[in-house]
Amino acid sequence: MNGFVFSADPPERWSQACKKAGRLFHTPGWQGLLESSFGCRTVYAWNEIYEGGAAFSIFNAGPFRVAYLGFPVGSFLGQPGSYAELLGCLRHQAVVPLPASVRVPVSTLDPDAELNTPAVTTPETAIEDLPSWSLRSTSSNIRRDLKKAGRASFECGNADSDEDAAAVFDLYEATIERNRGSMRYTPAYFKNLVRLSHTMKNLRVFVARKNDQILAFNVTALDGSRACYLHGGIDLAARDDRPGAQLMFEAIRWAQESESQSFNFLSSPVGQESLIRYKEKWGGTTRNHRTYTRGFGASYPIFRLAEWLNRWLRLR
Numbered sequence: 001m002n003g004f005v006f007s008a009d010p011p012e013r014w015s016q017a018c019k020k021a022g023r024l025f026h027t028p029g030w031q032g033l034l035e036s037s038f039g040c041r042t043v044y045a046w047n048e049i050y051e052g053g054a055a056f057s058i059f060n061a062g063p064f065r066v067a068y069l070g071f072p073v074g075s076f077l078g079q080p081g082s083y084a085e086l087l088g089c090l091r092h093q094a095v096v097p098l099p100a101s102v103r104v105p106v107s108t109l110d111p112d113a114e115l116n117t118p119a120v121t122t123p124e125t126a127i128e129d130l131p132s133w134s135l136r137s138t139s140s141n142i143r144r145d146l147k148k149a150g151r152a153s154f155e156c157g158n159a160d161s162d163e164d165a166a167a168v169f170d171l172y173e174a175t176i177e178r179n180r181g182s183m184r185y186t187p188a189y190f191k192n193l194v195r196l197s198h199t200m201k202n203l204r205v206f207v208a209r210k211n212d213q214i215l216a217f218n219v220t221a222l223d224g225s226r227a228c229y230l231h232g233g234i235d236l237a238a239r240d241d242r243p244g245a246q247l248m249f250e251a252i253r254w255a256q257e258s259e260s261q262s263f264n265f266l267s268s269p270v271g272q273e274s275l276i277r278y279k280e281k282w283g284g285t286t287r288n289h290r291t292y293t294r295g296f297g298a299s300y301p302i303f304r305l306a307e308w309l310n311r312w313l314r315l316r
Helices: 014-021 028-038 083-090 140-152 162-178 187-197 236-241 243-257 273-281 300-315
Strands: 005-007 041-047 052-061 064-069 101-106 119-127 155-158 203-210 213-223 226-234 262-267 285-295
Touching (some): 028 041, 028 052, 041 083, 119 273, 140 236, 155 243, 162 203, 187 203, 226 236, 285 300
Parallel strands (some): 226 262
Antiparallel strands (some): 005 041, 101 285, 119 285, 203 213
16 A cells, blocks of 8 residues: 555645645644644645645544544545545554554545444534525524624624733633533643634634623634634623624634635534534534544554543543
8 A cells, every 4th residue: 555655744745735725724834733732743644646635643642642634624635535545554654653543533514434444423513505604594592692792892803912812711711611521722722723823814713802801712714615613612701792602603704705615613522412502503504423433553452441441430
């Protein structure tokens, strides 16, 4: 299997391919953000026949390593190839030590990966026809929330400093704690997000301010033909004024004006029906998202056991 060539540095035509396809999550800029925020490593795969490839971000998970294709949304860069061929070639690359497992996220907006490997299914919500979307596509509750936000007269714009990034992280942390979620992202990650948004036109960190205080944030990225809502949070004290709704509207409108074809709210945790319903009120449709996992090497059974124990302990 020699269809894909692997390297620690972006291939010569990589940045050009990212620019041509309007991709963000495969760019060296995004991969550098992940590396500096989480200490992961990137491996680039390039195929001359397909004139495309994929970036793998390899994260440390305790003593194990886990590779994600195109983190966080997956998919190929350039012409679609075969995931099975790509993973087969990855097994034989010599750029980095073999990870315990590889995860391939496959959106409902992408062709099925057709991988003969286990997959975890989660509900993914997206506005599938963004060009025809309008406020009439939303529920009356959303339109009411936008009127409340309008009366509150928030100043909506972009996060533009490290201080703004720190305030955004504080809102993220408080939101995760309220919802008893897992803290997956760090202050360094949000600082790097804000900095990268200054140089990448397809990444925005929207904030709503009042009296010079950030009361809500929304992180949205354009990747190929779709927009992806990545993160959001609000100050609980401002909840009744609905600043989050105003920022979501700004993000959707920005994506629509940028000629994105869909707006993906990404997956919701299983069991969070209220979150799914909220996304659907914006005009989204919910379908099954799959994350395929392919085990590599003798350490994979031990890694699976460690993952199971970790989930079991969190649920206790």
